[in-house]
């Protein structure tokens with residue numbers, strides 16, 4: 001029996017059973033639904049994409065997986081080279097792993113060990129943001145600030161190794177003033193905090209963060225597991241402000257197979273590169289660099305470039321703004337739009353009770369959580385389909 005995620009198994013309703021999927025559509029036995037969630041924000045090219053299918057099938061014919069311990073292969077080499085060109089600055093060193101949470105763990109381990117390798121044992125602290133989400137493993141829960149994980153706080157008490165601040169420059173400056181020589185990193189979801197409630201903040205915060213990190217020798221980590229590959233309307237937020245470590249996941253493989261990468265800058269890589277074996281990065285997920293995942297990721301990046309996905313995302317943002325122009329309701333706290341993400345935050349979570357079923361009746365799969373009704377559609381969505389998603393969101397308030 002399946003134990004489903006984030007659900008009270010005793011009270012959860014029956015999940016929709018999907019028997020086929022193609023383009024932006026999920027098919028149940030009875031109907032087709034536009035996936036406005038893109039399977040947790042990952043399926044940017046839609047389902048059953050012929051070229052992605054072909055890339056994976058071709059690789060299956062050679063081999064599906066060999067480990068990177070003592071072995072290497074062309075798909076992993078080609079993907080690391082592709083990312084090196086595709087990513088800004090000197091983000092050139094790719095450490096692969098099987099999920100976003102693990103890739104964030106790797107980033108945090110890199111940041112800690114970077115200083116330990118220099119004999120600096122004081123820098124054990126992480127500066128992170130309020131409402132942050134970085135994954136479900138223990139260190140990422142600790143770095144995160146998600147209400148759903150407060151049972152961890154209750155069990156262990158507040159962490160002495162993590163400080164959470166709001167996305168305000170003053171709070172940032174105060175935290176650096178107070179903790180700078182104990183911090184190894186500042187970890188952020190840049191511009192858009194996803195699971196913490198689709199919260200959006202200004203790039204000026206990140207610019208100031210970059211300056212302070214440089215001033216105090218603290219590593220800046222961007223968790224772009226959700227924001228990477230265009231979601232914010234930028235290819236990567238790292239195109240605007242360059243971090244020392246960048247984490248990608250979710251859309252990396254076009255949502256085909258779980259895979260992620262932690263990309264280090266030259267400076268970070270050099271902090272491990274010497275004759276001492278104890279200075280090596282001690283990490284190695286079994287399925288890192290999986291050949292099917294790498295083949296899918298390579299094809300996904302090719303499509304992203306060749307089909308000019310950035311213009312598709314600009315179109316999604318423009319249509320979203322047009323459709324939600326002037327939309328207000330006394331139950332709505334705020335409407336937020338950024339790139340390929342739209343969120344309607346309501347004042348009371350009870351307002352969204354029943355919305356999933358309502359949307360389903362109108363041919364849209366949606367998965368609101370807490371006070372947030374949102375859409376993060378596949379980038380290949382047609383205008384009429386996007387209008388259908390947005391009209392469904394508005395219609396809920398016009399009943």
Ligand SMILES: *Cc1c(COP(=O)(O)O)cnc(C)c1O
Pocket residue numbers: 098099100101102104133134135136189194195223224225226227249250
């Ligand atoms: C989803 C997500 C993760 C975790 O990725 P998994 O592949 O689910 O482990 C980490 N960080 C952010 C910002 C995410 O949105």
